[in-house]
Each structure stands twice: as structure tokens, then as C-alpha cells.
Amino acid sequence: MTRPDDPTSLPAAAPTSPVRAPDTDTDDPVRAPNTAIDEPYRAPDTDIDEPAHEFGPPATSPPREPGAAGYVLVWLALVALATLTLIASRAVPGGWGLAIAFVVASAKAGLVVAFFMHLAGGRPIHRLVFAIAIAFLVLLVLGVLADVGTRSLASAYVDDLGGPP
Amino acid sequence: MTPDAPPPAPGDAPPSVIELASTELAWTELTVAADPARAEAALELDADRSYLRAGSGIRSWLLTTDHKRIALMFFVATLLALMLGGAFAMVLRTKLLTPGPGFIEPLTYNRLFTLHGVVMVFMFMIPAIPAVFGNFFLPMMIGAKDLAFPRLNLASFYVYLAGAALTLWGMIHGGADTGWTFYAPYATTSPTDVAPIAIGVFVLGVSSIMTGLNFIATTHMLRRKGLGWFGMPIFVWTIYATSIIQVIATPVLGLAVILVALDHALHMGIFDPALGGDPVLFEHLFWFYSHPAVYIMILPAMGVISEIVPTFSKKHPLSYNALAYSSLGIAFIGFLTWGHHLFVAGISQFDAALFGAMSMFVAIFSAIKVFSWIGTLYRGSITFNTPMLYFFSFIYLFAFGGMTGIAVATTSLDIHWHDTYFVIAHFHFIMIGGTLTAFLGAIHYWYPKMFGRMYPERWGLVSAGLVFAGFNLTFVPQFLLGNAGMPRRYYSYPVRFHMLNVMSTLGAYLLGVALLITLTYLIVSLRWGRRAAPNPWGSRGFEWRSPSPPPVHNFLVPFDPAHGPYAYDALPPEAPPPDARPLDVSPSDAPLPNVPPREPA
Amino acid sequence: MTAARTSLHVQYDSLARQHATARLGMWVFLGSESLLFAGLFALYAAYRFVYPAEFHAASAHANVVLGTINTYLLLTSSLTVALAIHATRRGHRRRTVLLLGATIALGLAFDVLKAIEYAGHLADGIAPGGYYAFAGLPAHGVVLYVTLYYLLTGMHALHVTGGLCMLAWLTWRAHRGDFTPQSHIALELGGLYWHLVDLVWIFLWPLIYLIR
Numbered sequence: 001m002t003r004p005d006d007p008t009s010l011p012a013a014a015p016t017s018p019v020r021a022p023d024t025d026t027d028d029p030v031r032a033p034n035t036a037i038d039e040p041y042r043a044p045d046t047d048i049d050e051p052a053h054e055f056g057p058p059a060t061s062p063p064r065e066p067g068a069a070g071y072v073l074v075w076l077a078l079v080a081l082a083t084l085t086l087i088a089s090r091a092v093p094g095g096w097g098l099a100i101a102f103v104v105a106s107a108k109a110g111l112v113v114a115f116f117m118h119l120a121g122g123r124p125i126h127r128l129v130f131a132i133a134i135a136f137l138v139l140l141v142l143g144v145l146a147d148v149g150t151r152s153l154a155s156a157y158v159d160d161l162g163g164p165p
Numbered sequence: 166m167t168p169d170a171p172p173p174a175p176g177d178a179p180p181s182v183i184e185l186a187s188t189e190l191a192w193t194e195l196t197v198a199a200d201p202a203r204a205e206a207a208l209e210l211d212a213d214r215s216y217l218r219a220g221s222g223i224r225s226w227l228l229t230t231d232h233k234r235i236a237l238m239f240f241v242a243t244l245l246a247l248m249l250g251g252a253f254a255m256v257l258r259t260k261l262l263t264p265g266p267g268f269i270e271p272l273t274y275n276r277l278f279t280l281h282g283v284v285m286v287f288m289f290m291i292p293a294i295p296a297v298f299g300n301f302f303l304p305m306m307i308g309a310k311d312l313a314f315p316r317l318n319l320a321s322f323y324v325y326l327a328g329a330a331l332t333l334w335g336m337i338h339g340g341a342d343t344g345w346t347f348y349a350p351y352a353t354t355s356p357t358d359v360a361p362i363a364i365g366v367f368v369l370g371v372s373s374i375m376t377g378l379n380f381i382a383t384t385h386m387l388r389r390k391g392l393g394w395f396g397m398p399i400f401v402w403t404i405y406a407t408s409i410i411q412v413i414a415t416p417v418l419g420l421a422v423i424l425v426a427l428d429h430a431l432h433m434g435i436f437d438p439a440l441g442g443d444p445v446l447f448e449h450l451f452w453f454y455s456h457p458a459v460y461i462m463i464l465p466a467m468g469v470i471s472e473i474v475p476t477f478s479k480k481h482p483l484s485y486n487a488l489a490y491s492s493l494g495i496a497f498i499g500f501l502t503w504g505h506h507l508f509v510a511g512i513s514q515f516d517a518a519l520f521g522a523m524s525m526f527v528a529i530f531s532a533i534k535v536f537s538w539i540g541t542l543y544r545g546s547i548t549f550n551t552p553m554l555y556f557f558s559f560i561y562l563f564a565f566g567g568m569t570g571i572a573v574a575t576t577s578l579d580i581h582w583h584d585t586y587f588v589i590a591h592f593h594f595i596m597i598g599g600t601l602t603a604f605l606g607a608i609h610y611w612y613p614k615m616f617g618r619m620y621p622e623r624w625g626l627v628s629a630g631l632v633f634a635g636f637n638l639t640f641v642p643q644f645l646l647g648n649a650g651m652p653r654r655y656y657s658y659p660v661r662f663h664m665l666n667v668m669s670t671l672g673a674y675l676l677g678v679a680l681l682i683t684l685t686y687l688i689v690s691l692r693w694g695r696r697a698a699p700n701p702w703g704s705r706g707f708e709w710r711s712p713s714p715p716p717v718h719n720f721l722v723p724f725d726p727a728h729g730p731y732a733y734d735a736l737p738p739e740a741p742p743p744d745a746r747p748l749d750v751s752p753s754d755a756p757l758p759n760v761p762p763r764e765p766a
Numbered sequence: 767m768t769a770a771r772t773s774l775h776v777q778y779d780s781l782a783r784q785h786a787t788a789r790l791g792m793w794v795f796l797g798s799e800s801l802l803f804a805g806l807f808a809l810y811a812a813y814r815f816v817y818p819a820e821f822h823a824a825s826a827h828a829n830v831v832l833g834t835i836n837t838y839l840l841l842t843s844s845l846t847v848a849l850a851i852h853a854t855r856r857g858h859r860r861r862t863v864l865l866l867g868a869t870i871a872l873g874l875a876f877d878v879l880k881a882i883e884y885a886g887h888l889a890d891g892i893a894p895g896g897y898y899a900f901a902g903l904p905a906h907g908v909v910l911y912v913t914l915y916y917l918l919t920g921m922h923a924l925h926v927t928g929g930l931c932m933l934a935w936l937t938w939r940a941h942r943g944d945f946t947p948q949s950h951i952a953l954e955l956g957g958l959y960w961h962l963v964d965l966v967w968i969f970l971w972p973l974i975y976l977i978r
Contacts, residue, residue, distance in 0.1 A: 068852055075845040082837055082971075089976035101972035108968045116848045117961045123786070125385060126793045133797030136413050136500060137804035143504065144449045144808040147516040148815055310777040313787045378794045386787040387777060412798045420805035424917075432896030433913055435809065440895070441820075441907040446812055450805045718776065 066115050074115045081108045214721075215617060215714040230315035231717060235322055236301035237615070242325065243297060244684070246288035247601075253281035255677055258639075258670040264660050271656040275342035276357070278654055282345025283362060287369045288329055290600055291458060294465035295411075296325070296376055298607050299404045301615060303380055305708040306398045308389025308726065310718040313382035321375035328368030335361030344654060346455070347421075349436035349447040353428035363426040370415045370422075373461075377411030380404055392726040395489065398706055399482065402489045403468030406496040410457045410464075414500070418454035421447060445510050452503040460499040463563075463595060464492060466603030467534055470556055473610050474538045476704040477553040478545025481731035483537045491530040491537075498527040508579045517576050524574035531567050535560065550702070551625030555606030558633045562598025566591060569644070584654075587647025590640045597636055597676075605632065605683065612687070613701050617714040618694030624686045631679035638672025706730045772949050785951045792955045796962045799925075803966055806918050810973060813910045820907030825977040827892060827902070828915070832883045833975040836876050837967065843872035844964045847933070847957045850940075854950045859943060862953075866937040869960065873930045880923050884916075918970055925963050932956050 066074065085104045092100055114120040119127055216233045219225075226234055257277055260267040269277070300318065304311055312318050335341070341359045343352040352359055384405045388397070424447070427433045434440045436447045475482055482488055504512060504520030538560065547553070569591040573579050582588060612620050642665040647653075651662045658666065700709040708715075710724040778784040814821045850865035891899035894913040898905050936956045939945065945953055 065852065065855070068849060071845055071848045071852065075841065078841045078844075079838065082834075082841065085972055085976065086834060089972065089978055093978045097976075097978045098972075101976055105969050105972055109965050112844060112961055112965055112968070116844050117958055123790075125790060129790070129793045129797050132409075133413065133800045137800055137807070139500060140417065140449075140453055140801075140804045141808045141811050143453070143516075144446065144812050145815060146519060147445070147449065147504070147507075147512040148443070148812040150513040150515040304777070311775075312777070314791060315775070315777075317791075374798055378791055378798070381794050382787050382791040385790060386783060412794055413801055416798050416802035417805045420802055424805075428895070431894075433917075434895035434909065435913050435917070437895075440898075440905055440909045441813075441817060442910060443812070443816075446809055450808065453805075 065118060065121070070115065074111050078108050078111055081111075214716045215712070216717045217616075217714055219717045228319070230311070230319055232300050232304055232312050232315065232318055233615075233715065233719075235318050236297050238322055239292060239296040239300060239325070242322075242329070243289050243293045246284055246329065247293075250281050250285035250289055251677060251680070253277050253284065255673060257281060258673040260656070261658075261666045262670050264658050264663050264666070266657065272342060272357075274656045275344075275654070276336075276340045279341050279344050279362075280336050283332060283366065285596075286345055286458070287366050288325075288332070290462045290596060291369075291373055292325065292376070293604050294469060294600070294607060295380070295404060295407055295461075296321070298400075298469065298611065299376070299380060299407075299465060302611065302708050303383060303401060303404055304387070305711065305715065305719050306401050306706070306730070307384065307387060308392060308707060308720070308724060309383065309387040312379050313387055314379050317375055317379055321372045321379070324368060324375065325372040328365050328370075328372060330365075331368055332362050332365030335365055346451060347425045347447075348451075349425065349428065349444040350438070352425050353434075353436060355429070359429045360426040363422040363429075366422050367419045367426075370419045373411050374415050377408035377415075380408040381412065384408075389723065389726055395485065396726055396729055398730040399471035399485070399488045399492070400465075400468035402492045403464045403471065406492040407461050407464045410461050410496050410499065414454040414457040414461075417450055418458070421450040421454065424450070445507065445512060448507050448510050449503070452506040453500075456503040456506065457496075457499045459592070459595065460495055462600045464495060466559070466600045467492070469603045469607040469610070470538060470559055471534075472704075472706060473552045473556050473606055474541045475731045475733065476610070476702050476706065477548050477550060477556070478542050479547075479703070479733045480541055480545035481733055483540030483543075485731070487533050487537050491533040494530040494533075495527060498523070498530065502527055502574070505574045505576075505579070508576050509583045521574065521576040525571065528567060528571050531563075535564060549626075550609075551620070551622060551629055552606045552610035552702075554626055554629040555602050555609065558629065559599060559602045559606065562594050562602060562633075562636070566594025566598050569594065582647060584652055585647035586643040586651050586653055589653050590643035590647060593640050593643070597640070602632070605629070608687065610702070611708075612690070613697030614708060614711075614713045614715070616691055616694070617697050617712075618690050618692075619697045619701065620690045620694055621686055624682070628679050628683045628686070631682065632676060635672050635674075635676030635679050639669050639676055640672070642666070642669045642672070705732050772951060781949065785949070785954075788951050788955060789958075792958050796958060799962060800966075803918075803921065806914065806921065807969075807973075810914050810918065813907075813914065817907035817910065820903075821911045822977055823903055824908045824911040825975065827887075827890075827900075828975050829883050829886065830975045832879050833971055836879050837971045839872045839876050839879075840964045840967050843869045843876075844961055846872065847960050851950070851953055851957050854940070854945050854953055855947050857947045859940065859945075862940045862945070863937055866933060866940060870930055870933050870937065873926055873933070873960075876926055877923060877930070880919065887912075915974055918974065922963070922966055922970060925966070929956075929960050929963050932959065 081104050085101055088100045088104065089097055113130065119130060216231055219231075220229075226238070229235060256269065257274065260269050260274055267274075300312070335358060338361060339358040341347070341352070341355065341362045342357045343355055343359060347359065347363060352363075384397075384401060388394075424433070424435055428435060428437075434442060436442045436444045438444065471482065471488055502520055502524040504516055505524045508517050508521070538556075569587070573582050573588055573591055609620060609625055612618070646662055646665045646669070649662065649665075651658055697713045699711065699713050701713075702709070705728070707724055707726070707730050711720045772781065772784075774781055775784060778787070846865045846868045850862050850869065853861040853865055887893070891901065892912055893899060894916040895909065898909040898912060900908075900912075933956060936953055939952065944950075
């Protein structure tokens, strides 16, 4: 760690000490981004950013992606699952129908999230963020259901909203 | 290492912690005794490079992306909100001097307590510490030059202003009388104009989400090289935990108030019993946000305390890991407890029992923090500056407020206390005694860093004492009132409650005066305060390793995170105590010992 | 540095970090948006639990055909936007623009069908809340399904429309040549948002239309 400038040498102009880290701006040629538009996109094997003098944990490269054929395959699976939902809804009534529809919808959602949104090949923190959001969504639904669903069971009185007829 | 020593040549061993501490102390030494002229000159040089001077004119402020300037703009806005909400409170308490009809109408009274709540919660308490001190110090504390998304930061300020403007317009335009909680079915059928205020709250929530998003991204991605999660100051942990709550919980509030606005304006009837709806469902949605919201209010305050206590004890925290993990713990558990606001609303006994049990857990993490702070004091070298006085105030008021919180979270007790002044006293103990106290402590702690000036220490101590006294006189009687059965939000009350109400009102006046005194000397010190050293408290925190006020990009020289923010053990025994500066009573043109008065420019 | 290229902001040491931070910010935003719909799902769950017969009866009047077509439209639009980003990575500017245009077309079709659906319901008196005037079913309980239907699909349609505006802007930028194989973060973020819109509909569709 270098010492700040000695205040005795009060310069009349702006200080030029090499000790001082320059205020960077985007015109600094050292920091010009890669602008080679003719280069095809390559997912590098290692992290792109060299450990510059300042920053800590390295940013990882953009997530790997399935490729055009992969996308179309996922789409076909989604269409198939949607059709399956339609058929199941006609065939299976009541509570089981809801359960099946939910499971299939979750499968579709999983495909979209994993492959279209690159959660599968991406950084773990994205998975954590998504998981936490879904967890709290489920928490809200369950907390409300825990109230509405148990009113006829656990209340001293039963009102209009006391539960299933 | 004295100021005259040559800088180390490249290839030298890096300076030891002792040398480093001496260097950083040298900055303080300069302003205390060694050479007054050099000290003043150094401080002048720093002032010229500061973020306050970089770029002049109104546009350089209104269109800034500098997180420090945005923090100051939030500072002004939230202080105005505090004063507005406080003014409403003063009118309410003045009415409550008399048990019968008073100088305002009942409808006005209802509007005023609604607006007092809305303004205080959404325009002050939620943004205050994060948007002011989080904005200013989060990047500095991780060694970054700015937040992850500076333009989003500026946008969050303008969205805040838009929400505030909409809310205030709604206030003037026949403001709501529903209470800040907007309960259905009254809020959906009230003759007053609910929709503008509800939408204003929605917009304020958007600002809150933007801020939280920015902080999360910044903490993950912009930490300085060598600074891991467990090397950061605790304040960053608490702001991070707060930001998680903000982005997860606020959308649910947004939905709840939009539903109220739609229901009121367009008769959507989603909570209308005549159509089969259930008003309690609104309360579920509302409190799913509003309970974690109180942790948005208190977590940053705890972060401030976690910075103040080690600094003024010259000691590392009792347990860094405890403080860090308990921040996440509070954020998580806070989401599991919202039903304790619905105990008497008509939820099932099962649900009430479930939430009652969960609510007991959140106190564990708060207790961990309280014990950590107290344990930090033990064997520390304590100095009683104003921020430290606010800490002692905080620890007393937060402990009592927290314990009464556990009390009201007990279902059987809450049946007696719900919707009485007991609850009001409880949450004001936490909000004023906790958050506002920490906010004031933060202002005084970081004032030298933000503005390059010192506030007058004796005034600070006195007004901190007056705030404490006024607060207690206001709210302790309210515990007694609530326990005796006085309901909240009532315009008139039985005569037997008269004396306690008068005490409470007098306390409110005292509190108001104390806060005005504080505001006054803080404003005066902006211009006439003694110029501050970079590190007047001798703190090891990262934000103090930069001039006061900081330059635009926060640091002149990148700090070395290997010397952590609480490394007080490394102070050399022979160095002069960093707090060896005289108490300052008057503005800086009164001569300090060894320092001749400054020549007029 | 031309205005068309993403400039490196001063607080970042590399464009890779800047882009990675933008991606993280977008995921946090998507998490937040999910919670916005969470409240409506909670209301739906509660009321469906309490009024299963009414919900069943009311959903018989939902337009399953239009709803199902909309499902396939959105699924396909997710494919086209993913392929558009893929095309940008290959450097095919024109293909990117075409695929983005296809996404917008599919999204627009979704909105149009939704409007037709709403118009049909409103003509029958199937309106939310106090405006419910459908002779076929008594209001109690049923109107909650109807109101939730309008709230859920309306909130979703607002997000679709916002997404369309965003996609239009991205299409224009792609046409202008702003996106390079190495640097197209705005396109990635826009794609993520559009996939979220699809995700919400994946859950909405069976809950609204396929109750048996």
C-alpha cells in the first residue's frame, strides 16, 4: 500500500504523483472493450477478465447455450407437454387433474428456465436467486391456504368461508 | 513513519499493519497538533477534489450518477418526509390533549393518522438508511467506484419523488382515512379518495425494489480484489439482507395496494363478502410485505450500530460471523411471521398458532446481535461521542421494544393488546428508538466523512439526551394506556386516560424540539463546522481510508482489504489516541489549541 | 468508441464483469416480478379452495380454444427469441431481426386474441366485480373466479405488451447493428424477460382454462 502524497509539497497544479491511481474513464485505451464484430462468438474456456488491479471475484463467461437444434428440440417437448396437459385435463377430473396439470406445468417451466433462460449452464447465483423467489412464492400461497384451508377444522365457529361444502 | 519520510520504493516489502496504522493516524495527527498550516492546507486540497465540488450547477446534481450525490438528494428528501410525518404527529398529539372534541374534525384526524403512517413508513423509514447511507457507503465499503447500475440509482430517486408527489397530491385531494394499512372492506368502500395514495405507495415501492436490486448486484459483483464476503463490514451484510427483503416482499405490497385502488375505484370486489370475497385475504397480502418491511427498517439500523460500536470501543466485534449470519437469519425468518398481525382478524386457530410459534424465532437473531454488541464493548476502549450515545439509547429502546414485540406476538396476549396503544408504543419503540436513533447516530458518525466538517460535539450529546428523554416521555405512557385498554386511532377517549395522554403529548413536543435542535446544528455545521480529518474517530473501516469528503471515485489510493475493517488489535501502543481532539462547542473560527485561526480567504 | 458499442462503465474492470452484473440484476428483477404474480396465485388458491364448484362452473365459460392457441403462440415466441439471440452470436444480423420480428408478431397475436376473448366475455356480461351481469350463473363465488381471471390475465397481458415494446426497441437496435457476437447484453436481458412472460402463462393456462 503506498502512502498518500506528502502534503508539504503543495503543488500549484493538479498532483502528478505516480502513486495516485488515475481516475479512469471509458476513453482509456487500456479498457477498450472487444469490438471485433467479425469474430464469431466463442465461449472461452476460462474466465474472460484478467485479474485487473482492482476487482476480486472473477466474472464468469456467458453461459453455454444449446444451439439451434437444441432449442427446437426443447420447443417440441414443450408443445408435446402442453398437448399432454390438454388431454389430461379432459381425462382426469377433480383434484388429481389439478395435480397432474401442476406437475406438467412445472416440467414445462423447468425446460424453459433451464434451456431457454440458460439456468442449466449458467452461474450458480442465478439458480439461487430463482430458487429463492419461487420458495417465497410458495410460502405466500401455503401461508394463505393454511388459513383458509383450516378454518372449518380449527375454528371455534364456522362462517361462510368455512371450507368445502 | 512521519509525514516527512519518503514514500516506499517499489520492491520494498509492503508496509506492516503498524506502519499502515501510523500512516492513517498521521492524517489525524496532522489536524490535531503537528503542523497546523500543513494540516489546513492538506484539508483544503482534499476539499477541492471532493465529490461536492466536482461539477457545479443544478444539472450536475439532478443528472448525476454519483452514488454519493444521489445519497445526499435522498437525504434531503427523507428528512423532509420525516418533518412532514412529524408535523402530522404533532397535530395528532395536540388533539389528544383533550379527551373530547378538539380543534380538528374527526375526519381530519383520521386522515392525519393515515398520512402520518404512510409518510413515515413509505417515505422515511423504508428508504432512510438504505437510500442515504447504503447509497453513500456501500460502494466505499467494498472498494468500488460506484454502484452496479448508477443510472438505475438516479432513476430510483426520481421514482421516489414521483411516488411522493402522487401521495402528497392524494393527501391534499381528499386524503384517505383508512389508516396506513388500507384494510378491506373499509378501504374499498371509504368515501375518501384512496386510489391516489395507494398508487403513490405502489410507486414508492418500485423505487425501493430498484434500490434493493442495485445493492444486491453491487455486493455480489463489485467487491474489491481480495475482499471476500467475510471481510466486508457488517453494514454491507445488513444492507444486503435488507435488499433481499426489498426485492422479494415489495411486489406483494404493490399488488395489495393496486387491488385496493382497483377495488375502490372500479368496484372489483375481490375482497367483498357480498360477492363471496374475504377481507382477511387482503390482510394476508398486505402483511406478507409489511412484516418483512419492519425488518427493512431495522436491519440497516443494526448495520449502522455494528459500525459505530467497534469504532467507539476500539475493538473488533464479539463475533463477526454471528452478526453476519444473524442478518440473513432475520431477513429469512421475518418472512415466516406475517400472520401475527392477523391474530384477531378471523384466521383459523391453526394458522394463528403456526404464526405465533414462528414469531418467537425472530427474536433469537436480534438477541444474537444485541449480545454481540454488548460483548464488543467488553474490554474495549470506549469513548462517549454522540454516535456512541445514540448506540446506548438504541440498545435500551430496541431491547424494550423488541421484548414488547415478543409479548404482542404471543397470541393470547395479543387478544388483549391488539389495536390498542400498546401496539403503537411497541412499534414506535422499534421505529423511533431503533431506526430513527440509529439514523441519527449514522448522521453524526458519518457526518465528517460526507461533508468534511465536524458537528459540535456538546450540542450533539445534549440533543441526543433530549431525544431520548422526549421519546420515553412520549411512548412509555402509551404502553400504560394500551394496557389499560385505550384503542388506537380513536379521536376521543374516556377521561380516565387524560393524564397519560397529556404526558405523551408533552413528550412529543420535547422530542420534536430535540429533533429540530439537531437539524439546526447539523445544517449550521455544513458551513461553519470545524473541518474534519479523514478519520476523526480513528475507525478501521474502509470508508475512512479516503479523504473527507471523498473524491468522485471514492478513493485516492485503493485500500488494502487485508487490513480488515475491525482490525483494532493492530494499533501500535505508542501512537496518540486517534480521538485526541478537543470537544468543539462553537463554530471553527474559535481557536483550537495549537491551531491558529484560519485567515479569511 | 462509437455510440453503438456498449461502453465500459468506470466501476467495472472488464466488459465481461459488466455483462455478468447485468445478467445477475436481471435475474433479481425476474425474481421480483414472480412475486408480483404470487399474490394473485395466492388469492386464486384460496378462493378455489373455498369455492370449487363455483370455479368449476365458471371456467366452463372460459374460451379454451383461444387460451390454448395463446399457449402455443407464447411457447413458439420463446423459441424464436432464443433463436434470435443464437443468430446474433453467429453474427447473422438479418436473421436476428427476422426472428425478433417473428417474436413480436406472435406476441401481438397473443394480445389480439386476448382482446377478442375479453370482448366476447364482456358482451356476455362476464365482467369483473360489480359489473358482473351474466345471467347464466349467480354472482356469489363465481364472480371471484371472473375477477381473478381478469386480474391474472390482465396483469399478464400488461407484461406481454410491455415486453412487446421492449422487443420492438431491441429489433430496431439489432437492425441498426448495435449487437455484436461478443456484446449483445441488452438482447440477452430482453430474452430473459420474455421467457418469464411465457413462464407465467404456462401456469396460468391450466389454472384458468383447464379446470375439470
